[in-house]
Amino acid sequence: MRYDSFLDLTGRRALVTGGSRGLGAVLAQTLAAHGAHVVINYVRHEAEALRTQQAIRDAGGSADLAPANLTKPEDIRAMFAGPLREGIDILVHNAAIGSFKPAHEVRANQWDLTMNVNARALLLCVQEALPSLAQRGGRVVAVSSLGGARVIPEYGAVGVSKAALEALTRYLGVELAGRGVHVNAVAGGLLDLPSVRQHPGFGQLAADTIRRTPSHRLGTADDIARIVLFLCSPLSDWMVGQTLVADGGMSLTV
């Protein structure tokens, strides 16, 4: 049996949170390239969101914008009552925020903001999207990172929020499988992205990661996009609540 058609997302509507730039933009472009109508969520980077939308259209794809501050439940509700009122088939929760510092130095407001964007927003988006997701055999993909299961220096609140995201993925995966909604996650290793380069120790971290990675390089946005595409397709139907680790084998080495 050939499965090529499983990657055809024509007729599907996909929301990518934090889709204006960086990894999110690549995820949006990948889903659009496979036929999905993509809705790009953003809050601050309107110019980048417009550029990503245009890039998708220039490539023959279809995309709309859905600005919403994911820290605010009322903004999420308004997004689903407005730009997403037709419902969605696919939700990719990529939006993330955080401060690069040790966990024991994270302040309460930084913790709240990080948890609310990185983890709680997935819950609130799923709650809003559930009627359409359940009706259409929906797919939910959470974008996590190795810091959710391992300890990365200066990654305190983000790592904890990614752990919460992966736990939420497990719960939603089990709870919603019976309703035909597939929920999984991907945890990437260190990616070579502008946002990741803001990490104060990026140079040293990148060198250490490459040294410890059997594949001898950092991950790319495309590496993650291909796995997200797999999780958005029926190819991953038998996976429920799982977090796929995509790190070139780095986390397996000692």
Next chain:
Amino acid sequence: MTSGDMPHRVATIVAEALNVPVERVTPSASLIDDLGAESIDFLDILFRIETAFNIKVRESELWDGTIDRTSQETIDASIAQLKVRQPDYRWDRLPAHPAPSDLGRLITVQTIIQHLQTRGVE
């Protein structure tokens, strides 16, 4: 809240976000140097301001609006104007010719208040 108490509300918002006593949140207080703000805190404060005053705020308008970052000359000229408007700021803490990376230290509580005043918030 009554009309005209915006500066007090801003001080309260900043104090709550940064977990500092509101008495420390004076108009001339630098968010970074005096109140310990980090980059994520600027976003937190912006979101709180938006919610409290029911407005949308562009980050660039709020934080970058007073400095022309085109070149060292324009930065220096902008700072010369800022020194007139913010005489209480401790200018001795900045280098004579601040680099773009120093400019965040110039953001004070008064920066927020002035932006809100330009938006008609009282």
